[in-house]
Amino acid sequence: MISWKIGGEQGEGIDSTGDMLAGALNAIGYYVYGYKTFASRIKGGHTTYKIRFSGQPVESAAIRTDLLVALDQNTIMLNIGEVPAGGCVLADTSFKPALPVGSEGISLVPVPLTEIAKRFGRPVMRNMAAVGASAAIFRLPLEPFMNEVKRRFARKGTEIVEANWNTVQEGYRYVQEHIADVPVLNLPNASPADRMVITGNTALALGALAGGCRIFCGYPITPATDIMETLIEWFPRVGGAVVQFEDELSSIMAAIGAGFAGVRAMTATSGPGLSLMQEAIGLASMAEIPVVVVDAQRAGPSTGMATKDEQSDLMALIYGGHGEGPRVVLAPSSVHEAFADGFEAFNLADSLQTPVLIASDLSLGLNTQGIDRASLQWRGLAVDASRRMSVDELGGLGQPGFERYRITHTGISPRSVPGQKFGQYLATGSEHNTFGKVTENPTNRQAMMDKRWRKLNDVHHMRPGLQVQGPMRAEIALVAIGATAGVVRDVQRQLAEEGRAVSAIWVRTLAPFPVELAQRAMAEADRVIVVEQNATGQLMTLLRQHGVADARFSSLLKYDGIPFTTEDVFVYLKTLRAPTGVTG
Amino acid sequence: MISWKIGGEQGEGIDSTGDMLAGALNAIGYYVYGYKTFASRIKGGHTTYKIRFSGQPVESAAIRTDLLVALDQNTIMLNIGEVPAGGCVLADTSFKPALPVGSEGISLVPVPLTEIAKRFGRPVMRNMAAVGASAAIFRLPLEPFMNEVKRRFARKGTEIVEANWNTVQEGYRYVQEHIADVPVLNLPNASPADRMVITGNTALALGALAGGCRIFCGYPITPATDIMETLIEWFPRVGGAVVQFEDELSSIMAAIGAGFAGVRAMTATSGPGLSLMQEAIGLASMAEIPVVVVDAQRAGPSTGMATKDEQSDLMALIYGGHGEGPRVVLAPSSVHEAFADGFEAFNLADSLQTPVLIASDLSLGLNTQGIDRASLQWRGLAVDASRRMSVDELGGLGQPGFERYRITHTGISPRSVPGQKFGQYLATGSEHNTFGKVTENPTNRQAMMDKRWRKLNDVHHMRPGLQVQGPMRAEIALVAIGATAGVVRDVQRQLAEEGRAVSAIWVRTLAPFPVELAQRAMAEADRVIVVEQNATGQLMTLLRQHGVADARFSSLLKYDGIPFTTEDVFVYLKTLRAPTGVTG
Amino acid sequence: MATPADFKTGEKSWWCPGCGDFGVLAAMQKALVAVGAQPETTVIVAGIGCSGKIGNYVNSYNLHVTHGRTLPAAMGVKLANPKLTVLVAGGDGDAYAIGMGHFLHTIRRNPDVTYIVMDNHIYGLTKGQTSPTSARGFRTHTSPSGNIEQPVRPLMLALSAGATYIAQGFSSWQGQLAHLIEDAIRHPGFSLVNVLSPCVTYNKEDTYDLYKSSLFNLDEDATYQPGDRAAAFSRLVELDEMVTGVIFRGDSEPYHTKIPGFGGVPLAEQPLGLDDGIWREIVANL
């Protein structure tokens, strides 16, 4: 496992530098995990992009940085602590870089990035020189970078492509010339495969597209906005519609309107928007209208830290609305799962005729990860489960007509959509009888509540409730959700290599909670550590509430906005191993 | 315990009839509990008003009706099942009343209510005749009714007072003339005291007034609207302001604005409004601004059954917002407690600088109950706990100025309000440092989260977490919240009279949850039955989540919109006593 | 051709006897017949309020949403299937208090839906509070000493927001009202019909008599040309919005015709699935 990090001022093209390196590393055959840190401001402010890569899957952040690319001295000062002895700092000569005292064993490789850039174009292109220089330090082949340059700049014309490519090459050449002074960073073996690098947001959008979503109604908010921005690029090709509404109240209501009228529709937001959508989610639940809502969590409450990580909406996702209506809450934890839950959400919403929420988070949404291209296909993913009546069936019903909310043992009733003759009915957020007529009859009320909740009984047969990596009889079971699950899986893999019986368990369906699966998966572990990124231990609360947690359980919490690293978990595990009862 | 019920079409003045009887019974010295059923429509639709009264406290609904006053045949048909043998139906002769078969032992007392009313005024006054006739059947003195007539009609002039009073008297006289045909309903002994009859909403509004609330910002919604409508009658006298806003989003935000500027402010709503307020509650929590929010719960989700009972917002009150910010949630269960929590909410909000929510419900809000006049006084109730800095103190601070969010061991920081020199600061929903400056520093973030949550540590020392009526070592402990607590207290009283060791336990503070108090109160009971009006057992979920519930616990749920009656609980208790393990 | 009976559910009405909303319902049903609508391709999106119950009485597809959110829901319905006739109905509180933002944004998007606001200048369902259209000085439970707020002027607002069809009707003037709604439905784009619909229970000021004696019928004014936004504004200022008839009508390009790549078979009628070539192209470009 090797990690590379670039740092500079926001607005300097740090993102595309990282994306290019990630793309090339992926093409060479590495698993990559890329993530950014940025401030909630547009220009200026320190920003970084880090890429960890390996021949094995890698799906989390870590502290260590083997090669730090510094576009300013600030980057060195803020990040040098991550670079171990033997590591390397590649820095633009333009700012006269210097390593602080205490940087013994770290090599500084000064490269005239700005100068090179100026030679082939404008100074902002210095990050291209940095890409080339990084490739040389890693002793990587240069060809894959050519593809990346093309992909990224083709739209802007061949001249721009050339200029950038020349800059990359020159950065590479410059380092090679001075290669004697550069330490060797031993790269892991690549494991070439047909993979591509995408973010969780993109994966989720692809899943939605594959799952038949054709209407997206939303309002911009970090870190969910690019789901909308991605779909608006794609939808014109499939005849769909993306509408940017005036707020989240209207966004979800429009998606519900589309769902009522028979089109798979979604919205995506973050915490503040989720709070605003709670009333409408209740409507969809009550009127039994499919709708999909993505919540890309960030640090709350209120505006909180809009560009920082947190997994603190779990309770709001499950319990946020007034009253009691069934909701399904999915929780993907990797780009693969984001893709899968992206399409499954629509199948579930349609088959259960109820809102399906997806608990994503900032890390999952924005970080890049390799995904097998083969797993990305649309065929068969959108399953028609809408229990749609045919017009013939509807016409044959006779008096008293179509029982839209018929009470069935699964709780799922037959549906009609506008346009279907004889299928007219009232969909309402008020309590109603089986025909959709509003009524406050107590017996009806109870029967309808039971019917609606019954729809959730089968969810765990329809999709994974939780997943386990590692042995059931574990010395330690690490439980997590969302992006944090990637961390515990990485930890598990490392400890397994050391021969330790550790398991990583992640919750895939948050509501209805997979109680039995959780009980079974956690029953045989000596200790269970619930790792989550919030202050109150929401996942632990759920485990307690459902009777899963007992004395073996403890929480590892983090709520400073910075995602968990594998090191965080290792440090915690060390404290556990210390003999208990002995104080010092 | 005797119960009286009147039924007719909505819009016929059923309410004032009931209020009058309740007022008179109270004046005579009875404890009364009055409640209505009504349809979510304006005119037409069957409506009833029931009054239970006794020499002992009475605080819940029950099925039995000793005297049913029917203004139409529909009332007889729908309600006769509640009248036991020995009971009595007083009916207007105008609709030619008849008891259905199977009404053996029930006396029908036909009275020409409409005719009498016409004689003294308009036919709508027939309910006044019904009041008089009811008084006669109960053999009550007539004087207290005179006061009620005056109180109610004085504004409309002496002529109206006279007409109504004559009608009441004539109803009374008519029954007395025919008294031989009327069965004797044995009234309990009265226990005169200086009591008055008010609703929970009124009690809460009074509490708010006493607690220093001077700004109310709200939007109409059943069953919370009359809190606003009550305060708007009172506030002009104390210089306060009630503003009806355009929605709930603005209502709570205006209350927060007022709180920021140093005035005790509140809003009141029901479920749909609560859902809309979740984002702003998070802001108040984050920016540490006091605000009080009343949620008068009704049947949800979405519009649900707007005029029916439910206690299904508990989770939304505690967990409804995105992210994690401290909130206090109070839960009054009687008019006394509604008054107390009304003022305490403001003291708490001010002292903890955080939102305080009050979980009320439709029954508590709208039903009438006797309350000791002595307990209603304002002196000393509004406690200045605002940690306000003086301008001198602020001026003395020097550089770097006022640390509005200073980290303290209680979590509570000193405050300033606009107008105070040297006290300027930024109150924001974004994470900020101790000076209020926005920052995403991870160390700061963690410290501020800890600080804010720490403020809740002391809540249980500041007010009752839960209360117990009956012995600790109980054969059965009945646990409830809100209006349902009245039911279990009534049940407890009845069973205690039978010599059974039963306890009634009600949760007064829902968040932070009084874990230790609950453990202690429920530890010694053989069985614990959690009685709540919702489908998913939210209170039970909380008890489980906090490790209080165990195998002794079971749920008694009701979610048909109709409040629990004591009979419901008795029936359930009977099933418990049946030997277990035997089926068939 | 459907008949008025085809658009009735036969459900017993919930409204108070004499409520203005009966007239709105009747006119709406007449207009639906007049435009040749069919129950199965008609959708009524209704809000919360006395007014919001209107959908219960119309045999059509009905979507009864939360308070104030009708218009976004109608946008969703129309996007899903532009072939549907989409009517939206709700009260003045629903439309102009909690729903105000959606009202103006829907206007500027111009979806092909017809919005019928049943404006009784009061909150009916919650039993008589001041509404945004209540007059200054109006006394209700929430303004016992008289309303101190200036009422909203929905017609002027719609004009300013760029609405392409704006009309006002009176629930008693059935002929004109049915005609206005018919016209509105035919209008290709967003159409507003604000209907003065008296609440006989809680509003004793804005009565049938008042309207009959003080409304000015623009449709009968041959000099009035409803095609000039500024002129319409002046007229509304002058008459304080006490008018009925078509106030403004302009060119209109409905929203769904402007969405890139949108059109052809309605999304609601398309099978699940997509073209393999498009999929491959999208994935290749990631």
Added chain:
Amino acid sequence: MATPADFKTGEKSWWCPGCGDFGVLAAMQKALVAVGAQPETTVIVAGIGCSGKIGNYVNSYNLHVTHGRTLPAAMGVKLANPKLTVLVAGGDGDAYAIGMGHFLHTIRRNPDVTYIVMDNHIYGLTKGQTSPTSARGFRTHTSPSGNIEQPVRPLMLALSAGATYIAQGFSSWQGQLAHLIEDAIRHPGFSLVNVLSPCVTYNKEDTYDLYKSSLFNLDEDATYQPGDRAAAFSRLVELDEMVTGVIFRGDSEPYHTKIPGFGGVPLAEQPLGLDDGIWREIVANL
């Protein structure tokens, strides 16, 4: 008298170099000095957006609320203490998208607060999406083929909603802008100053140059009298709102003066507690 320096926090600005918001901030500080405001009696309520950070730089009491909800918060502040100078600031998305309903309702209540909208026709903070004031055809991340929605016209809307002070400024025209804000603060009631404030990072269309060459300065037009609502409307239609200056100014009775029983010592300065007689009377009447 306070000086401009008194109104500065000295916090390093977050904005991109060249952002129009610097001009708004400077003009606001000048206006505060000009009206004789003091930091301790000035409250700035700001929204969420690049614009919403403005409060961070002004030494005053600052309340930074959730997206779109500034005006209700300002109502609350002003009710609590009418002696305060209350300024409200936010972006075009904050004001006219999510905040649209509050905008119009605040206007009709007419509280004595000044609303400065920093209108850059784009969502800045979220990195460049279409805003309600974006022009048709404008390309952003959420309208890559061009905006298909008609922009809102804030000035016309304010006119229709009955605003009593409406102005538009341009962030580069400091003198006029500071003057308009000063005027607005002095106006007894709600005042709107919409400021054209270019976003140099995400909006390459609505530039300083464009504004400089195409804005019409109404203040310099001696024939224009900003007291006639209908005339103002015509002028705005004609010039498509590309104006600066005072657009409308009318008689104004601020909200807090109309509340029954309200007035005298600000609530925020009153002690807790109340008159025993009033209490007894209230309780007796229950």
